[in-house]
Every structure is written in structure tokens, then in C-alpha cells.
Amino acid sequence: MASRRRMLLKVIILGDSGVGKTSLMNQYVNRKFSNQYKATIGADFLTKEVQFDDRLFTLQIWDTAGQERFQSLGVAFYRGADCCVLVYDVNVMKSFDSLNNWREEFLIQASPPDPENFPFVVLGNKIDVDGGNSRVVSEKKAKTWCASKGNIPYFETSAKDGFNVEAAFECIAKNALKNEPEEDPYLPETIDMTGGQQQRSSGCEC
Amino acid sequence: MIADGVEDEEKWLSAGIAGLQQNAFYMNRAMDSNNLRDALKFSAQMLSELRTSKLSPQKYYALYMRAFDELKRLELFFKEEAQRGCSFIDLYELVQHAGNILPRLYLLCTVGSVYIESKEAPAKDVLKDLVEMCRGIQHPLRGLFLRSYLSQVSKDKLPDIGSNYEGSYTDCESFILLADPELRLAIGLSGLQGPAREKEKREKERNALRDLVGKNLHALSQIEGVDLDMYKETVLPRVLEQVVNCKDDLAQFYLMDCIIQVFPDEYHLQTLEVLLSACPQLQPSVDIKTVLSRLMERLSNYAASSTEVLPEFLQVEAFAKLNNAIGKVIEAQVDMPIFGAVTLYSSLLTFTLHVHPDRLDYADQVLGACVKKLSTIGKLDDNRATKQIVALLSAPLEKYNDIVTALKLSNYPRVMEYLDNETNKVMASIIIQSVMKNNTRISTADNVEALFELMKGLIKDLDETYEEVDEDDFKEEQNSVARLIQMLYNEDPDEMFKIITVVKTHVMTGGPKRLPFTVPPLVFSTLKLVKRLQGQEENPFANETSTTPKKIFQLLNQIIEALSSVPAPETALRLYLQCAEAANDCDLEPVAYEFFTQAYILYEEEISDSRAQVTAIHLIIGTLQRMHVFGVENRDTLTHKATGYSAKLLKKPDQCRAVYGCAHLFWNDDQDNMKDGERVLLCLKRALRIANAAQQMSSAARGSTGSVTLFVEILNKYLYFFEKGNPQITVAAIQSLIELITTEMQSDSSTPDPAADAFFASTVRYIQFQKQKGGSIGERYESIKA
Structure with missing residues (x-):
């Protein structure tokens, strides 16, 4: 059977406070949207089953607190991520400017073995607001940035009306799947005699 | 000592991870061979690593996350087992054989979540059971993480509207709330443990742990069943009750912050009274100003997000409630530093500017309350407080982009009184910048009076003491005052005259350093008024009070006279x-x-x-x-x-040039009665004599004659008046001047001067050119030989 490790794909969503990380996740997993702003505390995930090539995977989507003061335990949950989603609000310049920090912070903290090729996906959210009239970050600008960081896939989304959310997450899942397991499989250094004894006593044949 | 502690911790963490990985390896192997018994055994051993008490919360979290990832695989394995026919009740029983309580409970929670998912048992019964059992862990750190695990694995299995699991809101509410009170107590108590010298470390640890507590509130806010009524009637009162009862300042502060952040704005508006009434009941050491400021900041942003939501604010009289609550908090917390009080007023002002832009009286009320508070302490010397005051006073400028509106706030200048001189100047500069940026027209004498009263820090020395000021800064600020003076304008000359009089009164107090900056713009602004009146007919109905140029000139005389003191x-x-x-x-x-x-x-x-x-x-x-x-x-x-x-x-050359310049005083082209050719010639002759004298002096002093430039300049003057038809300027005079210059230039003793040579050459060319022009001019020049 396939390794259980590879059946679980871990995705981390990062971005400034209020850009719509929770809303994007809720829209994708539950197809629900609420206009109300509720801050996220700590890190939490939702799961969704996805199917590729007749194989079923569990997507574990980690939503994070954009406000630093609600991330008091640190970011140990970055470990083992298969894909990192960077979200900004196309109507707020600062949230776009922060993407670089979020990306770098992630690479430092998660320290994937091959940071150059670690899969990111960038989402420009809230394109529905004010019919696009209050937009301050152009698609071109965002794409230029993505290109400069090793051709990060870019999606313009609206968590509110669900625009492009499915497509974005499909891309996220595919990229997560392509990501090689970050660590070599753990092997005990020596044959553990005590462990062996325990195994014998429990009647195992190995 | 501390370094050792950190190193030790790293060591403990590495050891924990190693143990965890090893057991996880065997657990995975067991799962791959579908060996349930071994999988359970190794998972329990793996989880035993979480029993450590040696790690700080962050390090413990790192270890916990690894265990968590492994448990996710175990969860999948349990589902497979169930498909193979193993009943959940059996599984539920089986995991209880784990020897230690902590691993046992983690495994129980894992199975429990799968159990609920299978719908073989009512969610609420399983959850209740799990919650009860998790209470068994009394150690705050381990207990909090375990409960966090339970809350995480069961989160998407809560009975909720539209969820797959049956039950009513009350079930999940009781789940979340049940899990909570003793946690808060735990977080509170952990602060009291340990020797006093470790207090700082404890505080840090508690701060790190708070998210685990806040997560419960977050989970609650995500439940759709918690609608406004439910929130208002049950959730908020009960949560607040627990917050108040926990009596721990750190926990109270954090939980209040969480409530404000995780629940939506609409809820806060509709429950403002309840939320605010909890504030005075909190421990006196709770940083209530930050809590309230964040609440107001949130609501301000909400108000700014759409005008459609504004009626909500009016309906619940949000301003009155917040104003009232802030008053009470400030009154109750006598020890609150002034910085805190000012921060609160600043947030409230921003709030009312967003929500009630048309109610200047509200804004003034806030400023008034701030003045009242400030009056109890006198001038500020707290850096943070003055910064907040600047923010407070800048808020109306930013909102209205119009100083004139801010001038209507009677308490505005009174707040400024409490700033130290330096900050007062900073504020005055901000005001001027606002006027410049928005091109605000300040058009009444009363407004100008009020404005200059506000800016008096820039207008005059505020006290006797000598202040060390940077020269460039001073220049810059005085230049900005000068620019401002130019911005004052009214169509009506009488009002404009009043404005000028007001500015004059203020500017005159500026002292010798400022007057050179402020007098010129005032004079020119006044002269502009004169120019406006100059074309007008004398008004036959003019009375004594109306503005006449004469009156203005008297004022100008006084203004300029002030410079004599400089x-x-x-x-x-x-x-x-x-x-x-x-x-x-x-x-x-x-x-x-x-x-x-x-x-x-x-x-x-x-x-x-x-x-x-x-x-x-x-x-x-x-x-x-x-x-x-x-x-x-x-x-x-x-x-x-x-x-x-x-x-x-x-100097002779200066004399010479000034004198030939005077020749123009006797010749005005536009007026025939001002053409005195004789005196023009006198001036030019005199200039020539001076040039000669200069030449001789130079030769006496240096042994060589000076340049012929002066002669060429005089020649040009001759030509000018000759051309203008001055009968006294004769061809002969010009001719002899040309010869004089030529001789001088060829003399051995003269110093070579290419510039003078070129000047003369082009003068000669000009003469030739005029000759060729023909007509009356050409005729006139005809007889000059050059």
C-alpha cells in the first residue's frame, strides 16, 4: 500500500491580517462565505479529500493567524509542509509588500531541503471588492513578482463569490503532490535490542 | 546560567524527537503490516515523550507537532481497521490499555474523533466523555496541549447547523465552555508557581501558552449556530463571567483581546454595553486601554468599510456608550498613566470621526474630556503621551483635510496648551502642512486669529529660556509660516485688511530672529491688497471704517518699521x-x-x-x-x-557706474516733462571723469592702467541717450570717446583684457548695424566713424 505519508498533503496559508486566508479555506472546503471579519488565533486546519489519477489524497490546509500576537507558540506547524500559499489583498498595497517577508520567514522556519524549488502559490484575493475599482495592486505587478521568485503560480481569487478558488486549490494540491518528501525516511541507527525484546514479548514475528 | 538552560532545553528536545521518531518508525512498520496491537503499543511509547516537563511551551509545541503528524497517520490506520471489521467500541477499549494516562488520552481522542465520524455513537456523548477524561491532566502545559488536541481533532465534528453531526448548539457550546474554565485557572495559577526570580520566565511561558486558550474562543466563533441572539444571550455573558472570575490580569487581558478579535463587528455593536460593563470589573493591572483601543480601532475600520453600516452605530448609540465606558475606566483607574488616557481619547476621537463625521460636537466633547484629564497633571513631559496627543490632534486634520473645520473645535487649542514647546512646534508644523497640502483657504479674520493662536509655538518664543535650535530647522519652520501668510485670502478688502491686521499683531511678537522671515510675506500680501484697491474709484459712500490705500500704507509703515529692532x-x-x-x-x-x-x-x-x-x-x-x-x-x-x-x-568703479545710472533719473521716455538732456550729459561727463580718475589711480598703484571696461560702458550710455534723441549728446562727444578707448587699448601700459576687447568690438558692431538700418536711426548714426 502507498505510504500514509504520501496520502496526506500539508498546505500552509500565510498572509497579512484580513486578506482572507480563513475565507479562502472555508470557501474551498465548505463552500461557505461570511462577510464578517473574525481574527484567527494560532494555527488550525481543515481537511479535504482530493482525487488525482484515481488516488485519493487528504489535503490538510493550515490556516494561520495574520496578527503576530495570536501566534504565540511559534510556527512549528510549518514543518513538513508540502506547499505554501501566500495570500494578499489586491486592494491593500501593504499586504502585497509583505509577501516577500512571509515567503522568507517560511523558508527560514520550515527550512525545506530544497528551498529554491519549494512550491509556493500566490493568491491575489478580494478582486470582487467595489467592482475592482479600489484595486491598487495590478495583475502585472503581482505576476512580475511571482516570476522573479522562480515562477510562482499566481491566481486572482474572490473568496466571496468563489471565483477561481477551486482552480487555485487544484494547482496547490498538484504542486504539493509534486513536492518530494522533505526528510529522508527515518531509520533507526542500530538494531535496537530492547525494542526487539519488546517486540518478541508482544508476540510479533519481525 | 540562562544560556545553559537554553542549551539543556535543546538537548531535551533532541532527545524527545529521537525517541519519538524511533517509536514512530516502529509504529508505522506495524501499521504497514496491519498489526494493530503493535501499532498501539509503539504509538503509546511515542506519545510518552510528551510527558516531559523539561521543555518551554514553544519547544514542547515543536515536539507536539511531530507527534500530531504521526497521530494523523494513526487516525487513517484506525479508519482502515474499522473497514476491516474492528469495531470502534473495541478500539476505544483497546487504547485504554496504554499504561500512562497522557498517551492513553491522546489515543482516546484520536479514536474518539474517528468514532464520531463513523456516526456509530452520538457525537455529543463521545465528546462529553472525552472532555471529562481530559480533565484528568492537571499539569497546565501538558493539559493545555492535550485539550488543544481534542479541540482540534473534534473541531469539524461539532454538532452545528448544516454539519453532518446531530445535536444542538448547546451540546457543542457546553463542550467548548466545559473545557475552558479550569484552563484559564491553570494559565493563571501557573504564573504563581515557582520562585520569584523565575517570574519573568514564567510570564513568558504563560504568554506563549495563551493561544491554546484563545483557540477555544476562536472555535466558538466559527460555529454557525452561534448567531447574534445566542451570542448576546448566552455566549458572551458566560465567557465574560469566566474572564472576570479568573482574576488573573494576563489571562483577562488576552481573553478580552480575543473576544474582540474573533467575533464579528456586528456582534460587538449589538452587545457593546455588556462587553464594556466587564471592563471595570477586571483586575486593576489589566491593560484596559489597549483592549478598548483595539475595540475602537476595529469598529472604526468597520465604520469606514461602508456607509451602509453607519445606521447600526447610530441605532445602538455606540459613541455614547464608548464615551461613557472610557470615562468610567479613566476615573476608576487612578493610577493609569496619562499616556493610557490619551491613547483612549485618541482612539475614541478616531472612532467618532469615522462614525459621526457630521457631529463636530462629539469630537469636541472627546477633546474636552482629554483637556479635563490633562488639567490634573499640567504640562506633559511623557514622550509617549505627547506622541499620542499629536496623533489625537492630527486625526481631525486627516479626516476633514481642512483646518477650518478643526478650528471650530473649541477644545482643540486647549489640548495643545499641554504640549511641551518642542511638540507644540511639531504640531503647528503639521497644521501648516495640512493647509498647504489641501490648499485650504483661510478667509476670515476670526479663523486666522484662531489659527495663529494654535501656531504660536512657531510665531514667538513661548518662554524666556533660551532653547538650542538647529539653524536649518528654524529656517524651515519660519519659511513654512511665511508660506502660510501668503495663503490667507479674502475677496472682500475690508475682511482682508482685518486678516492682515491680525497677522501683524501676531507676527510683531516674533522677535528679531523671526521678523526677517515673516515681515516680507506680510508686506507683499498687503501690497497685493493695495493693488486690488488701486483700480477702484473712490467709494463715495466710504465711511471711516472702510479700507483705503492710505490706511493700508500706514499699516505697512508700521510693519516695516518693526525690522529696525532686528x-x-x-x-x-x-x-x-x-x-x-x-x-x-x-x-x-x-x-x-x-x-x-x-x-x-x-x-x-x-x-x-x-x-x-x-x-x-x-x-x-x-x-x-x-x-x-x-x-x-x-x-x-x-x-x-x-x-x-x-x-x-x-570704490571709483562703483561711483562711476552709479553716477551714469543716475543719468536715467533725468530722462523718462514716457514723460516729456522728464527729459532733461543737460543733466543727463552732466551725469555722463561726471562718470567719465571718475573713470579717468580710476584709470590714473590704477596706473599709480600698479604701474599699469586698468581695463577700459568703464569707458566702454559709458560709451554705451552715450549711444543710448543719443538714440533716444537727447540733443546734448553729440556725434563729436561719441567720436572722441571711441578714439579715447582705441588709444587706451593700444597703449603699452594697458593690461590686456579680452572681455573688455570683446565688449568694445560688439559695441562697434552695434554702431555699424544701426548705420545699415537706414531710416531715421541710420541717418543719425551715419556721421559716427567707427
Whole structure:
């Protein structure tokens, strides 16, 4: 059977406070949207089953607190991520400017073995607001940035009306799947005699 | 010591991870061979690593996350087992064989979540069971993480509207709330443990742990069943009750912050009274100002997000409630630093500006309350507090982009009173910048009065003590005042005159350092008013109070006179001459004469530097030349004086140039009665004599004659007046001058001067050119040989 490790794909969503990380996740997993702003505390995930090539995977989507003061335990949950989603609000310049920090912070903290090729996906959210009239970050600008960081896939989304959310997450899942397991499989250094004894006593044949 | 602690911790963490990985390896192997018993055994051993008490919360979290990832695989394995026919009840029983309580409970929670998912048992029963059992862990750190695990694995399995699991809101509410109270107690108590010297470390640990507590509130806010009514009637009162009862300042602060952040704005608006009423009940050491500021910040942003939501604010009288609550908090917390109080007022002001932009009285009310508080402590010397005041006072400017609106706030200047001199200036500069940026027209004397009252930090020295100021900063700030003076304008001359009078009163107090910056713009602004009146007919109905140029000139005289205290004679002289010219345009001979007299007095008594004298003389000549208002007598006096000054300059070349400049005083093209060819010639001859003398002096001193430049300049003057038809300027005179120059240039003793040569050459070319022109000019030039 396939390794259980590879059946679980871990995705981390990062971005400034209020850009719509929770809303994007809720829209994708539950197809629900609420206009109300509720801050996220700590890190939490939702799961969704996805199917590729007749194989079923569990997507574990980690939503994070954009406000630093609600991330008091640190970011140990970055470990083992298969894909990192960077979200900004196309109507707020600062949230776009922060993407670089979020990306770098992630690479430092998660320290994937091959940071150059670690899969990111960038989402420009809230394109529905004010019919696009209050937009301050152009698609071109965002794409230029993505290109400069090793051709990060870019999606313009609206968590509110669900625009492009499915497509974005499909891309996220595919990229997560392509990501090689970050660590070599753990092997005990020596044959553990005590462990062996325990195994014998429990009647195992190995 | 501390370093050791950190190193030790790293070691413990590595050991924990190693143990965890090893057991996880065997657990995975067991799962791959579908060996349930071994999988359970190794998972329990793996989870035993979480029993450590040696790690700080962050490190423990790192270990917990690894265990968590492994448990996710175990969860999948349990599902497979169930498909193979193992019943959940059996699984539920089986995991209870784990020897230690902590691993047992983690496994129970894992199975429990799968159990609920299978719907073989009612979610609420399983959850209740799990919650009860998790209470068994009394150690705060381990307990909090375990409960966090339970809350995480069961989160998507809560009975909720539209969820797959049956039950009502009350079930999940009880789940979340049940899990909570003793946690808060735990977080509170853990702060009290340990020796006092470790207090700081404890505080840090507790701070790190708070998210685990806050997550429960977050989970609650995500439940759709918690609608406004439910929130209002049950959730909020019960949560607040627990917050108040936990009696721990750190926990209270954090939980209040969480409540504000995780629940939506609409809920807060509809429950403001309840939320706010909890504030006075919190421990006195709780940082309530930050809590309330964040609440107001949130609501301000909500108000700014759409005008559609504003009626909600009005309906619940949000301002009154917040205002009331803040008043109470400030009153109750006598020890609150002034910084805190100002921060609160600042947030409230921002709130009311967003929500009630039309209610200036509200804004003024907030400022008034702030004044009242400030009056109890006097002038501020707290850096953070003054910064907040600047933010407070900047808020109305940013909102309205119009200082005139802010001037309507009667308490605005009263708040400024409490700023130290330095900050007062900063604020004044911000105000000026606002006027500049928005091009605000300040058009009534009353507003100008109020504005200058606000800016008095820039207008005059606020106290006697000498302050060390940076020269450049000072210049910059005074230049900004100067720009502001130019911005004041009213169509109506009477009101404009009032404005000028007000500005004058303020500017006059500025002292010798500021006057040179402020007087000139005021004079020019006033002269603009004169210009506006000048074209108008004398108003037959004018009464004593109406503005006349005469009245304005009197004022101008006073304004410029102020510069004598500096002293700044050169600036004053220029301004007097400007005024004289304006008086000339208004046909006010005596006034113009008076201004000239003032300029002359300055020249004679105050301007002693020879270069300054040269500049001044040329200004005088230039202005006087343009004057047409003077009668013969006055004019004679003034021109006579001017020529006298010219001839008395220190250096011969300067004398020469000033004197030939005076020639223009006797020749005005536009007026036939001002064409005195004889005196023009006298001036030029005199200039020629001086040039000769200069030449001789130079030859005596250096053994070589100086350049011929002066002669060429005089030649040009001759040509000018010749062309203008002055009968006194003859061809012969010009001819001899040309010869003189040619001889001088060829003389051995002369110093070569290419510039002078070129100048002469082009003068000669000009003569040739005029000759070729033909007509009357050509005829005139015909007889000159060059």
C-alpha cells in the first residue's frame, strides 16, 4: 500500500491580517462565505479529500493567524509542509509588500531541503471588492513578482463569490503532490535490542 | 546560567524527537503490516515523550507537532481497521490499555474523533466523555496541549447547523465552555508557581501558552449556530463571567483581546454595553486601554468599510456608550498613566470621526474630556503621551483635510496648551502642512486669529529660556509660516485688511530672529491688497471704517518699521521702495515721498557695508526712475540725494557706474516733462571723469592702467541717450570717446583684457548695424566713424 505519508498533503496559508486566508479555506472546503471579519488565533486546519489519477489524497490546509500576537507558540506547524500559499489583498498595497517577508520567514522556519524549488502559490484575493475599482495592486505587478521568485503560480481569487478558488486549490494540491518528501525516511541507527525484546514479548514475528 | 538552560532545553528536545521518531518508525512498520496491537503499543511509547516537563511551551509545541503528524497517520490506520471489521467500541477499549494516562488520552481522542465520524455513537456523548477524561491532566502545559488536541481533532465534528453531526448548539457550546474554565485557572495559577526570580520566565511561558486558550474562543466563533441572539444571550455573558472570575490580569487581558478579535463587528455593536460593563470589573493591572483601543480601532475600520453600516452605530448609540465606558475606566483607574488616557481619547476621537463625521460636537466633547484629564497633571513631559496627543490632534486634520473645520473645535487649542514647546512646534508644523497640502483657504479674520493662536509655538518664543535650535530647522519652520501668510485670502478688502491686521499683531511678537522671515510675506500680501484697491474709484459712500490705500500704507509703515529692532536695514530698504512704488501707482505723492525718505534714512544711517551700499543705490535709482507721482520739487530733492550718494561710494568703479545710472533719473521716455538732456550729459561727463580718475589711480598703484571696461560702458550710455534723441549728446562727444578707448587699448601700459576687447568690438558692431538700418536711426548714426 502507498505510504500514509504520501496520502496526506500539508498546505500552509500565510498572509497579512484580513486578506482572507480563513475565507479562502472555508470557501474551498465548505463552500461557505461570511462577510464578517473574525481574527484567527494560532494555527488550525481543515481537511479535504482530493482525487488525482484515481488516488485519493487528504489535503490538510493550515490556516494561520495574520496578527503576530495570536501566534504565540511559534510556527512549528510549518514543518513538513508540502506547499505554501501566500495570500494578499489586491486592494491593500501593504499586504502585497509583505509577501516577500512571509515567503522568507517560511523558508527560514520550515527550512525545506530544497528551498529554491519549494512550491509556493500566490493568491491575489478580494478582486470582487467595489467592482475592482479600489484595486491598487495590478495583475502585472503581482505576476512580475511571482516570476522573479522562480515562477510562482499566481491566481486572482474572490473568496466571496468563489471565483477561481477551486482552480487555485487544484494547482496547490498538484504542486504539493509534486513536492518530494522533505526528510529522508527515518531509520533507526542500530538494531535496537530492547525494542526487539519488546517486540518478541508482544508476540510479533519481525 | 540562562544560556545553559537554553542549551539543556535543546538537548531535551533532541532527545524527545529521537525517541519519538524511533517509536514512530516502529509504529508505522506495524501499521504497514496491519498489526494493530503493535501499532498501539509503539504509538503509546511515542506519545510518552510528551510527558516531559523539561521543555518551554514553544519547544514542547515543536515536539507536539511531530507527534500530531504521526497521530494523523494513526487516525487513517484506525479508519482502515474499522473497514476491516474492528469495531470502534473495541478500539476505544483497546487504547485504554496504554499504561500512562497522557498517551492513553491522546489515543482516546484520536479514536474518539474517528468514532464520531463513523456516526456509530452520538457525537455529543463521545465528546462529553472525552472532555471529562481530559480533565484528568492537571499539569497546565501538558493539559493545555492535550485539550488543544481534542479541540482540534473534534473541531469539524461539532454538532452545528448544516454539519453532518446531530445535536444542538448547546451540546457543542457546553463542550467548548466545559473545557475552558479550569484552563484559564491553570494559565493563571501557573504564573504563581515557582520562585520569584523565575517570574519573568514564567510570564513568558504563560504568554506563549495563551493561544491554546484563545483557540477555544476562536472555535466558538466559527460555529454557525452561534448567531447574534445566542451570542448576546448566552455566549458572551458566560465567557465574560469566566474572564472576570479568573482574576488573573494576563489571562483577562488576552481573553478580552480575543473576544474582540474573533467575533464579528456586528456582534460587538449589538452587545457593546455588556462587553464594556466587564471592563471595570477586571483586575486593576489589566491593560484596559489597549483592549478598548483595539475595540475602537476595529469598529472604526468597520465604520469606514461602508456607509451602509453607519445606521447600526447610530441605532445602538455606540459613541455614547464608548464615551461613557472610557470615562468610567479613566476615573476608576487612578493610577493609569496619562499616556493610557490619551491613547483612549485618541482612539475614541478616531472612532467618532469615522462614525459621526457630521457631529463636530462629539469630537469636541472627546477633546474636552482629554483637556479635563490633562488639567490634573499640567504640562506633559511623557514622550509617549505627547506622541499620542499629536496623533489625537492630527486625526481631525486627516479626516476633514481642512483646518477650518478643526478650528471650530473649541477644545482643540486647549489640548495643545499641554504640549511641551518642542511638540507644540511639531504640531503647528503639521497644521501648516495640512493647509498647504489641501490648499485650504483661510478667509476670515476670526479663523486666522484662531489659527495663529494654535501656531504660536512657531510665531514667538513661548518662554524666556533660551532653547538650542538647529539653524536649518528654524529656517524651515519660519519659511513654512511665511508660506502660510501668503495663503490667507479674502475677496472682500475690508475682511482682508482685518486678516492682515491680525497677522501683524501676531507676527510683531516674533522677535528679531523671526521678523526677517515673516515681515516680507506680510508686506507683499498687503501690497497685493493695495493693488486690488488701486483700480477702484473712490467709494463715495466710504465711511471711516472702510479700507483705503492710505490706511493700508500706514499699516505697512508700521510693519516695516518693526525690522529696525532686528536690525535688517537692507530688507527694510527694499520693502520701503516696494511700498513707494505702490504708493506711486495709487497717486499718493506724500506717501511715496515718505517711503523714500525712510529708505534714505536707512541708507544713510544703517547701511555701512560698501557692497550693500552699491546694491541699495542701484535699487534706489531703479525705483526712483519709475516714479511719476512726484512734483518737480520732491523729485529734485530725491534725485539730488541719489546722485550725491552715488558719487560718495567707496570704490571709483562703483561711483562711476552709479553716477551714469543716475543719468536715467533725468530722462523718462514716457514723460516729456522728464527729459532733461543737460543733466543727463552732466551725469555722463561726471562718470567719465571718475573713470579717468580710476584709470590714473590704477596706473599709480600698479604701474599699469586698468581695463577700459568703464569707458566702454559709458560709451554705451552715450549711444543710448543719443538714440533716444537727447540733443546734448553729440556725434563729436561719441567720436572722441571711441578714439579715447582705441588709444587706451593700444597703449603699452594697458593690461590686456579680452572681455573688455570683446565688449568694445560688439559695441562697434552695434554702431555699424544701426548705420545699415537706414531710416531715421541710420541717418543719425551715419556721421559716427567707427
